[in-house]
Amino acid sequence: MSWTPPANTHLVDHGFMDARFKLIDLAAFLDRVQRAGQSDDYRVVQLKEAMKHLSDPEPARAKAVLMTFSDPTQEPIPAAHTQGAAGAWRAEA
């Protein structure tokens, strides 16, 4: 079956309120962690770095944000000492 694009819909009407809600929640999170003196946490630092991509000119912002949080190394690690993930990469000391 060949691809048929969706009918033209007003995506701003559809998604603006949701995006507005999420942006304010993000701003409030940054306020909250700053008041608590936790702005230096590496995850918050990476979050702020990732947010810079919101002003990118090309429609590849989601990818750029994800790349900011990603492990940039290429070799397998010697052994897994944990099973979970934190959401932001930090080089082992």
Add this chain to the structure above:
Amino acid sequence: MYIEPHGHMVSRTTDDYEKLAIAGCVAICEPAFWAGFDRSSADGFYDYFRQITEYEPKRAARFGLQHYSWLCINPKEAEDLKLADDVMALIPEFLKKPNVLGIGEIGLNKNSRNELTIFEKHVQIAVDHDQLILIHTPHLEDKLKGTRLIIDALKNHSEINPGRVIIDHVEEHTIDLVLDAGFWAGMTLYPESKCSPNRAIDMLEQRQAEKIWMNSACDWGVSDPWAVPRAMLEMKKRGWSAEMIHKATYTNPATFMAQSPKFKLSV
């Protein structure tokens, strides 16, 4: 009508089977996975493989749902090479079960050497037994690196047909790596991680719904067995035709899984 191509129903209540049926699901596919804790021996896996090849199909059938499964030891338990070898030795026996489609969800978790070793051994089992492969890519910050390692390992294997491999849990930074290499891609709809319905639909539109499926991967964690029908509703709101919604949520997963002669939809 749609297919749930990735759900861990051993972790869900019977009510969830009913909800899936009410929402229009006709078939659910259950990859082997981590139980939320490390199992202590291969015996635990033997019982688990029986559960997803014998018991869950019966539970699904009560609601008119077809149930298929995939077999492996999850990468989270692959750090213990002896345990992994013992579990993999069980797999050939269970590949004969009528609902087993292949090997999965294999892959990587923290991208360790042992995980990669066990991944490659699973791939060899699939090749030796002419099985489809379903691959789990790591979570969050580990996903990009793990996806690259997985693709490199598959490309280095001379007998892998990318069209018989689906690499799951792709996001915006990995989907092109997967599809451009000829593999199928899976997108998982989670409330707190992986993809939202709108992001998944964005990626479907960018790639014109080629060789992609969507799943809920509902399990014991925060997840929603209705994630796919919720995404279908969102697609409708965004102007998708009924035919294109059907392609993305029924035809695509059916096309991939029908490469196994055991996958036969009754509707």
